[in-house]
Amino acid sequence: MRERKNVFQNADKVMIVIYILLVLMGWLNIYAAVYDDTHSSIFDLSTNYGKQALWIGTSALLIFLIMMTEARFFSSFSYVIYVGIILLLVLVLGVGREVAGSKSWIEIGSFRLQPAELAKFATNLALAAYLGRTHVNIQTLSTKVVVAIILGIPPILILAQNDTGSAIVYATFILVLFREGLSGGFLVAGFVAAVLFVMSLLVNQWIVIGSAAVILALIAWRWQRGRRPWVPLIGIFLISAAFVFSVDYTFHKVLEPHQKERINVLLGKETDLKGAGYNVHQSLIAIGSGGIVGKGYLNGTQTKYNYVPEQSTDFIFCTVGEEWGFVGSTVVLGLFLALLIRIILQAERQRTAFARIYGYGVASILFFHLAINVGMAIGLLPVVGIPLPFFSYGGSSLWSFTILLFIFIKLDSHRNEVV
Amino acid sequence: MFYPIFAGRNRDMTRRAFFAQRQYVIIAIMVVTVVIFLVKLFYIQVLSDNYRLLSESNVRRSLVQYPPRGIIYDRHGDKLVTNEPAYDLMVIPRQVKNPDTLELCRLLDLDPQLFKHRLTKARKYSMYKASIFLEQISKESYGYLQEKLYRFPGFFVQPRTLRKYPYPIAASVLGYVGEVNQNDIDKDPYYISGDYVGKSGIEKSYEKELRGVKGMRIVMVDVFNREKGRFEEGQYDVPQVQGEDLISTLDLQLQLYAEKLMQGKRGSVVAIEPSTGEILVMVTAPGYDPNLLIGRQRTKNFAMLSQDPQKPLFNRALQAQYPPGSTFKLVVGLTGLEEGTITVNSRFGCNGKASSPIACTHSHATPLDLIGAIEQSCNPYFWNVFRTSVDRFGYTNTRKGYNEWRRIVLSFGFGSPISPDLLNQANGNIPKDAYYDKYFGRNGWRSLTIRSLSIGQGEILVTPLQLANLSATIANRGYYIPPHVVKRAGDHDIGFEKKKTAVADEYFLPIIEGMNNVFEASHGTARYWKIDSISSCGKTGTVQNPHGKDHSLFLAFAPKDNPKIAICVVVENAGFGATWAGPIASLLMEKYIKGRVKRLDVEEHMINSNLIGP
Structure with a gap:
C-alpha cells in the first residue's frame, strides 16, 4: 500500500482529473451513440460501450504499470520501444487484417491491435531521446536528417497500410521541433x-x-x-x-478519388449530400441541431438512429454536440484545451530536455487529433478518420493515448528528483 | 519581442531562453484553433435554426393511418360488405438510394421494366410525397418483405383495408372503391394520392360516412427507415376516426333470390317497402361479382366488364329507360279520376283489334268499367280516359289539358331522379309541351297526336326504380317516401319526407281493386301467378321495342291491405309482361312475405330459363 501511495504522490492531479473526466464522458457518449432500448446495460460486452468499459479497465491497469515503472526506463528504452513498434508496423503489412480498406490490424484470437496507434508514443519517445541529448542543435543539417528519419519511418509504413489519417498525425511534431529551435519559417x-x-x-x-x-x-x-x-x-x-x-x-x-471528394466537399465544390458529402452533412445536422443545451442525454435522434456514420469512433463529437449542445461542446473543448495548456506548462518545468520534449510531443499529438477530429465533425476540415483522444471507441486508441499521457505524468512526477 | 521568437540564429546562451518563449506561440495556436471551433459551433448550434429542422426532417416520418371503412349490413344485420387487411408498398422517391433493383423485383415478383416505369411515375407525382408503388401485397409476401425492406430506403409498407363481399350480389348498388384520381383530389383536399375513395353506388354516395377520418402518426425512423418510436411522445399525432357502419335497406336473402331468378336474363328488379321507401331488392341483370373490383385485379377486371356486350356495369334499375307500357295505364286512370273526367263507373267501348285509333291486344267483354279495364288492360279504354283528360279544356286547348295532366304525372316522381341516395339515376322523360311544339309546330298537336302516351308508349320513358315507386305509391294509397338504400349510418337513422301525389287518396281504391283483379279475377292478366293466401295487386306491361322482342314488365305489391312489398320487374326482350316479369314478381313477393316459395315448378322454370344466350 505504501508503494502505491508513493507512485501517485507526485503525479499531477490536474492532468489525471481531466483525463478521467474525458474518458468517462467519452464512455457515456459511446453508450449514447449506440444506445438502443433493447440493450441497456452499459457493461454488455457485445456492444461498443461494454467493450469500452473493458478498455477503460485495462487502461487503468496500464496506468498502474506505467506509474510503477522506473522513470528512467522510458528514456533508456525509448529506441528499443521505437524499433519494436517499427517491427510491428512492418509485421502488420504482412499478417495484418484489412478493415474498411486499411490493413492496420493485428489479430490475436478475438483481440485486435492497431500498431499505428502505439507508434505515436514510441516515436515521441525516440524523438525526445534523440533531441534530448546535450548539445544537440536542431539547426544543423545532420540533426535534421536524423529527426526526419525518426519521424519519417512510421508514417511511411502507416501510409503503406493505407491509413492516411494516422500517417498525417506525424506532421504535428513540427510544433515540437519549433519549440526546440526549428525556424519559425517552417x-x-x-x-x-x-x-x-x-x-x-x-x-x-x-x-x-x-x-x-x-x-x-x-x-x-x-x-x-x-x-x-x-x-x-x-x-x-x-x-x-x-x-x-x-x-x-x-x-x-x-490524390485518390475519395480524398479529392472529401476536399471538394469541404471547399463546398461538391454538394452530393448522399455521396461524399453525406457524412459531414449528417454530422453538421447532428451538432447543429443540438442548440444551446442539447437534446438531452440519450435523446439525440441523429446519432441514436444511425444517421451519422462512425459515430462512436471518428464522429463521436456529434453525440456531444447533439445531446449536450453548445454548452457541452464548450466544456469538452475547454477540458481538452486545459489539458493541453497544462501539459505544455508542465513540460516547460521539466529539468530534463527528454521530459520536456516528450511533453510537447504529447501535447502536439493530442492537439492534432482534437483539431482534425472536431474540425472534421463541424465541417472545417476534410474528413480524415482519426479518433478523438480518450473519447472515441477503440482499445488501441484509448491505450495508446493513455500510455502517451501517463508516461509524461510519470516523468513529470519525478521532475524534482535528480536523474 | 515577437521577432526573436521566430529567429533561428541566436547565440548559444540566450537561445534556450528565447526558445522557451515559443511555448506561448504554441499555446496561442491551440487557443486560436479552439476559439475558431467554438465560433463555428456557436454559429451552427445557437444562431442557425436550419440544422434543427434538418434533423427533424431526417427522423420524422408521417404515417397516414387509414381507418377501416365502415361495414355495410343488410336490413337484418347480415354483412354485405366487409374489410380485410391489405398492404400497399409505398415509395418516397427522394429517399430511394441506388436500390438493388433486381433483388427488390424478385421480392415483389415484379418485372424490372415495370419497376422502372412505376418509379418514374412516382417521381413525376412528387419526389417528397409518398405514393403507391405496388398496391395490395398479399399477407404472405408482406411478412417476407417486411424483413428485407430496411435495405431499400424510401420504400415502406402502408397497411390498408380492402373491401370484401361475402356474397357476390348487389354489385351495382354497393358500388366499388378505388384509388383517388386527380379530379377527386382537386375537389376535396381531404384526399391525397394513394387514398381510396368510393367510386360508385353506396360506396360513393355514403363516402363521407364510410371513410371515417384519416389519422396521422408521426414516428421517428432510423437511417434504415426502421421505426424507432413516436415523435415528441405523439403529441402531434392525429387520431383516426373509424368509418361509420351502414345498415342498408336491402334484404340479403331476397336479393340473393332475385338475382337467382334473373340469371340468364337481361333486365332489372326493384322492390320497395312501401311504408318506408326502403329498397329491399335492386337487381340489374346481367350483373357481376363485386369481388372482381377489388385489389390488384380491379383495373383488368374493370376493363373486361366495361367491354362486355351485355353491359354488366350498366345499372339498369337506375339507368335504363323504358316506355312503361300498360303499367302506365294506372297513372292514366288515376289522373282521369283526379281531374274528374271519368268516374269509377265510366265505361268505354272496345272493338278489340279493330279499335281505333288504338287497337286492343286482349279480347274481352265490352264496354268495361275502370276496374275491368285495368284487370284486362284494355287499350281503347285508357285512350279514352287520356283523351278526356287532355281535352277537358276543349279539343283545341290541348296544351292546357296536357300540362295539367303532366303535372299530376310528375307528382308520382316521374321525369327526374327519385332516390336521394342513389347515384347516376336517369331522369326518365315525361315530354314537355315544348317538345311537341318542336315536332308538330306550336299548337299543331292534339290529344290524338300524342295518343301513345295513354298506353305508356311513345316518347314517355321511365326507369324501373320509378316504376317500383309507382307501385309503392299505389300501395300507400297516394304517397311515397323517396326510395333509398341506406337506413342507418353510424348511430343515426336516415329518413326522408313523405311525398304526396296530386291525386286524392280515395281514387287509389278502385285502381287497387283493378290491380287485385289482375291476380284474382277470372280474366286477370296475371291470374296464373296468384299467390296462395296472399291477396296481391299487380299490373302487366308489354313494351313495344323497335329493336327486338317486346320488354316484359310487371308491377305489383302485396298484400293488398297493409302492403309489405312493392315491386317492379323488367325482363328485356322477353315478350309478354305476364310471361316473365309476372311470375318473377310473384315469386319474390311470396318469398318475402311467406319466407319460402311453394311453387317450385315455377321457380325452377324461371331460374333455368336463359333468354340471352350463353
Whole structure:
C-alpha cells in the first residue's frame, strides 16, 4: 500500500482529473451513440460501450504499470520501444487484417491491435531521446536528417497500410521541433502552403499567383528603405507559383478519388449530400441541431438512429454536440484545451530536455487529433478518420493515448528528483 | 519581442531562453484553433435554426393511418360488405438510394421494366410525397418483405383495408372503391394520392360516412427507415376516426333470390317497402361479382366488364329507360279520376283489334268499367280516359289539358331522379309541351297526336326504380317516401319526407281493386301467378321495342291491405309482361312475405330459363 501511495504522490492531479473526466464522458457518449432500448446495460460486452468499459479497465491497469515503472526506463528504452513498434508496423503489412480498406490490424484470437496507434508514443519517445541529448542543435543539417528519419519511418509504413489519417498525425511534431529551435519559417511556410493549396483549388491559379505577387510587392514596399530583400522575395514568389501549379497536379493525379471528394466537399465544390458529402452533412445536422443545451442525454435522434456514420469512433463529437449542445461542446473543448495548456506548462518545468520534449510531443499529438477530429465533425476540415483522444471507441486508441499521457505524468512526477 | 521568437540564429546562451518563449506561440495556436471551433459551433448550434429542422426532417416520418371503412349490413344485420387487411408498398422517391433493383423485383415478383416505369411515375407525382408503388401485397409476401425492406430506403409498407363481399350480389348498388384520381383530389383536399375513395353506388354516395377520418402518426425512423418510436411522445399525432357502419335497406336473402331468378336474363328488379321507401331488392341483370373490383385485379377486371356486350356495369334499375307500357295505364286512370273526367263507373267501348285509333291486344267483354279495364288492360279504354283528360279544356286547348295532366304525372316522381341516395339515376322523360311544339309546330298537336302516351308508349320513358315507386305509391294509397338504400349510418337513422301525389287518396281504391283483379279475377292478366293466401295487386306491361322482342314488365305489391312489398320487374326482350316479369314478381313477393316459395315448378322454370344466350 505504501508503494502505491508513493507512485501517485507526485503525479499531477490536474492532468489525471481531466483525463478521467474525458474518458468517462467519452464512455457515456459511446453508450449514447449506440444506445438502443433493447440493450441497456452499459457493461454488455457485445456492444461498443461494454467493450469500452473493458478498455477503460485495462487502461487503468496500464496506468498502474506505467506509474510503477522506473522513470528512467522510458528514456533508456525509448529506441528499443521505437524499433519494436517499427517491427510491428512492418509485421502488420504482412499478417495484418484489412478493415474498411486499411490493413492496420493485428489479430490475436478475438483481440485486435492497431500498431499505428502505439507508434505515436514510441516515436515521441525516440524523438525526445534523440533531441534530448546535450548539445544537440536542431539547426544543423545532420540533426535534421536524423529527426526526419525518426519521424519519417512510421508514417511511411502507416501510409503503406493505407491509413492516411494516422500517417498525417506525424506532421504535428513540427510544433515540437519549433519549440526546440526549428525556424519559425517552417511554421509560416506550412501555413502559407495550406492557404495556397486551398486558394488554388477554389479560384483560378493565375489569380492566386497574381495575389501572391501583389502581397510580396507590398511587403517589399513597406520594407526598410534601402535594404529590400529582392532575392528572397522573388525566390518565395517562384516557389509559391511552382507550388500552386503542383497543387493542381497533385490534386488530380496523386490524390485518390475519395480524398479529392472529401476536399471538394469541404471547399463546398461538391454538394452530393448522399455521396461524399453525406457524412459531414449528417454530422453538421447532428451538432447543429443540438442548440444551446442539447437534446438531452440519450435523446439525440441523429446519432441514436444511425444517421451519422462512425459515430462512436471518428464522429463521436456529434453525440456531444447533439445531446449536450453548445454548452457541452464548450466544456469538452475547454477540458481538452486545459489539458493541453497544462501539459505544455508542465513540460516547460521539466529539468530534463527528454521530459520536456516528450511533453510537447504529447501535447502536439493530442492537439492534432482534437483539431482534425472536431474540425472534421463541424465541417472545417476534410474528413480524415482519426479518433478523438480518450473519447472515441477503440482499445488501441484509448491505450495508446493513455500510455502517451501517463508516461509524461510519470516523468513529470519525478521532475524534482535528480536523474 | 515577437521577432526573436521566430529567429533561428541566436547565440548559444540566450537561445534556450528565447526558445522557451515559443511555448506561448504554441499555446496561442491551440487557443486560436479552439476559439475558431467554438465560433463555428456557436454559429451552427445557437444562431442557425436550419440544422434543427434538418434533423427533424431526417427522423420524422408521417404515417397516414387509414381507418377501416365502415361495414355495410343488410336490413337484418347480415354483412354485405366487409374489410380485410391489405398492404400497399409505398415509395418516397427522394429517399430511394441506388436500390438493388433486381433483388427488390424478385421480392415483389415484379418485372424490372415495370419497376422502372412505376418509379418514374412516382417521381413525376412528387419526389417528397409518398405514393403507391405496388398496391395490395398479399399477407404472405408482406411478412417476407417486411424483413428485407430496411435495405431499400424510401420504400415502406402502408397497411390498408380492402373491401370484401361475402356474397357476390348487389354489385351495382354497393358500388366499388378505388384509388383517388386527380379530379377527386382537386375537389376535396381531404384526399391525397394513394387514398381510396368510393367510386360508385353506396360506396360513393355514403363516402363521407364510410371513410371515417384519416389519422396521422408521426414516428421517428432510423437511417434504415426502421421505426424507432413516436415523435415528441405523439403529441402531434392525429387520431383516426373509424368509418361509420351502414345498415342498408336491402334484404340479403331476397336479393340473393332475385338475382337467382334473373340469371340468364337481361333486365332489372326493384322492390320497395312501401311504408318506408326502403329498397329491399335492386337487381340489374346481367350483373357481376363485386369481388372482381377489388385489389390488384380491379383495373383488368374493370376493363373486361366495361367491354362486355351485355353491359354488366350498366345499372339498369337506375339507368335504363323504358316506355312503361300498360303499367302506365294506372297513372292514366288515376289522373282521369283526379281531374274528374271519368268516374269509377265510366265505361268505354272496345272493338278489340279493330279499335281505333288504338287497337286492343286482349279480347274481352265490352264496354268495361275502370276496374275491368285495368284487370284486362284494355287499350281503347285508357285512350279514352287520356283523351278526356287532355281535352277537358276543349279539343283545341290541348296544351292546357296536357300540362295539367303532366303535372299530376310528375307528382308520382316521374321525369327526374327519385332516390336521394342513389347515384347516376336517369331522369326518365315525361315530354314537355315544348317538345311537341318542336315536332308538330306550336299548337299543331292534339290529344290524338300524342295518343301513345295513354298506353305508356311513345316518347314517355321511365326507369324501373320509378316504376317500383309507382307501385309503392299505389300501395300507400297516394304517397311515397323517396326510395333509398341506406337506413342507418353510424348511430343515426336516415329518413326522408313523405311525398304526396296530386291525386286524392280515395281514387287509389278502385285502381287497387283493378290491380287485385289482375291476380284474382277470372280474366286477370296475371291470374296464373296468384299467390296462395296472399291477396296481391299487380299490373302487366308489354313494351313495344323497335329493336327486338317486346320488354316484359310487371308491377305489383302485396298484400293488398297493409302492403309489405312493392315491386317492379323488367325482363328485356322477353315478350309478354305476364310471361316473365309476372311470375318473377310473384315469386319474390311470396318469398318475402311467406319466407319460402311453394311453387317450385315455377321457380325452377324461371331460374333455368336463359333468354340471352350463353
